[in-house]
Each structure stands twice: as C-alpha cells, then as structure tokens.
Amino acid sequence: KEESSPRQLLKDKKVLITAGPTREMVDPVRYFTNFSSGKMGYALARAAKRMGADVTLVSGPTNLSVPEGVDVKYVVSTQEMFDAVMREYGSQDIVIKCAAVADYKPAVRYNSKMKKTNEAWQIEMEKTVDILESLGRKKEHQILVGFAAETDNLEEYAEGKLRRKNLDLVAANDVSKEGSGFGSETNELLLLHADGKKKVLPLVSKDRAAELLLEEVSELMGR
Ligand code: CTP
Ligand code: CA
Numbered sequence: 001k002e003e004s005s006p007r008q009l010l011k012d013k014k015v016l017i018t019a020g021p022t023r024e025m026v027d028p029v030r031y032f033t034n035f036s037s038g039k040m041g042y043a044l045a046r047a048a049k050r051m052g053a054d055v056t057l058v059s060g061p062t063n064l065s066v067p068e069g070v071d072v073k074y075v076v077s078t079q080e081m082f083d084a085v086m087r088e089y090g091s092q093d094i095v096i097k098c099a100a101v102a103d104y105k106p107a108v109r110y111n112s113k114m115k116k117t118n119e120a121w122q123i124e125m126e127k128t129v130d131i132l133e134s135l136g137r138k139k140e141h142q143i144l145v146g147f148a149a150e151t152d153n154l155e156e157y158a159e160g161k162l163r164r165k166n167l168d169l170v171a172a173n174d175v176s177k178e179g180s181g182f183g184s185e186t187n188e189l190l191l192l193h194a195d196g197k198k199k200v201l202p203l204v205s206k207d208r209a210a211e212l213l214l215e216e217v218s219e220l221m222g223r
Contacts, residue, residue, distance in 0.1 A: 020060035038062030136166030
C-alpha cells in the first residue's frame with residue numbers, strides 16, 4: 001500500500017540536494033574520504049519528492065539506490081560536485097547541502113599506482129573548494145541550507161557556518177553522539193536560522209528528520 005503522502009508544501013518548487021561523501025584520489029587505486037553514508041541526503045531527496053518538489057540529487061559515492069522520480073547526478077570528487085551544483089544553482093528555489101565534502105585533497109594526483117619503498121610516504125594535502133561558501137556568495141533568490149557536522153561546541157560552530165557561508169538555515173548534528181553520527185539510521189538535528197530562531201528536533205529516523213527539516217524550510221518560502 002502507498003505510504004500516506006505528506007502535505008504538498010514544496011509543490012512545483014525546484015530543490016537541489018547534495019548527499020554522500022566526496023572522494024579525492026591520490027593515485028588510481030587510493031583515495032581520501034570520510035564515513036558519510038549518504039542516508040540523510042537521500043532521505044531528504046525522497047521527502048522533498050513526496051512533498052511535491054522537482055528534485056535534483058547530486059550524489060557522491062554511496063551504496064544507496066536512486067529515489068524514484070528524482071533526477072540524480074553522480075559525482076566523485078569535490079570539484080565534480082562543485083561543477084554539478086553550480087550548473088544547476090541558478091534555476092533552483094532551495095539548495096540543501098547535506099554532503100560530507102572532503103576538506104583536503106592530495107596536492108598531486110599520480111597517474112600510475114605509487115609503488116611502496118622503504119621510506120615513509122608524505123602526502124601533501126591542499127584545500128578543496130568550499131562549495132557552500134561559493135553558493136552563499138552567489139545567492140540570489142535561493143533558500144540556502146547547510147549542515148554542520150560537529151563533535152564539540154555544536155551550536156557555536158554551526159552558528160559560525162551559518163554566518164560565514166551566508167545561509168538561511170543550518171542543520172547541526174553532533175556526529176560523536178549515539179544515534180546522530182555517520183551511517184546511523186536516525187538523526188537529532190539542531191536548526192539555527194539566520195534571523196536567530198532556533199529549534200531542537202527530537203531524535204527520529206532520518207526520513208522523519210528530513211520531513212521536519214523540509215517543513216521548516218517551506219516556512220521560509222515566500223518571505
Ligand atoms: N561544505 C561544502 N564544501 C566544502 C566543505 C563543506 O559545501 N568543501 C558544506 C557541507 O556540505 C555542509 C557545510 O559546508 O553543508 C558544513 O560542512 P562541515 O564539514 O560541517 O564544515 P566545514 O565548513 O567544512 O568546516 P569543518 O569541517 O572544519 O568543521
Ligand atoms: Ca568539513
């Protein structure tokens with residue numbers, strides 16, 4: 001039986017969601033990444049679709065299957081995610097950056113497999129582009145939502161990201177906490193708005209957390 005559909009709060013809105021980790025190659029067989037499963041981003045894509053949105057999902061590598069009716073663009077590196085997001089940005093009403101983007105990448109990418117030697121291997125890392133910060137600088141009509149993954153000083157760090165990246169809303173989660181970390185089936189989000197409004201969501205399934213976050217976002221529309 002069909003699951004009951006939520007209110008069509010995002011009817012005909014264009015929503016872009018990024019999900020999963022990004023991956024930075026050092027040679028053809030090795031890469032740097034993080035523990036993101038993509039579950040929260042995919043839950044957001046499904047929930048936005050159920051709420052009537054036209055959804056584009058820009059996804060890093062995950063084991064998840066494509067949500068029905070969602071336009072998925074697969075990417076691997078941070079630069080690829082940046083390019084895909086920038087291509088779509090102008091036409092979007094809402095952008096939610098749920099992806100756990102790699103902060104650093106190897107300064108050199110080798111074209112053939114590095115062979116081991118008797119020496120230690122030092123890898124120089126350089127910063128990746130901050131996709132969300134770039135979106136914040138280019139923001140026009142869009143509602144821009146970021147995530148903040150923290151292990152300490154949750155509210156203070158999340159607030160800093162909200163301001164620095166010119167966001168309308170940040171969803172903060174303590175990734176060191178049982179039930180809200182990477183790979184978990186559940187999440188406990190703290191929502192901070194640009195206008196200072198604050199909301200603590202309960203510990204719920206990622207599907208429910210996605211719905212609650214999107215309801216909050218829908219209230220920002222038409223302001
Ligand atoms: N983000 C991004 N591009 C990056 C890094 C992060 O778009 N290169 C986005 C994430 O998708 C998320 C938000 O910025 O929506 C915050 O990511 P997070 O890793 O929590 O914060 P950082 O700004 O990277 O700072 P730090 O990792 O040091 O806490
Ligand atoms: Ca980061």
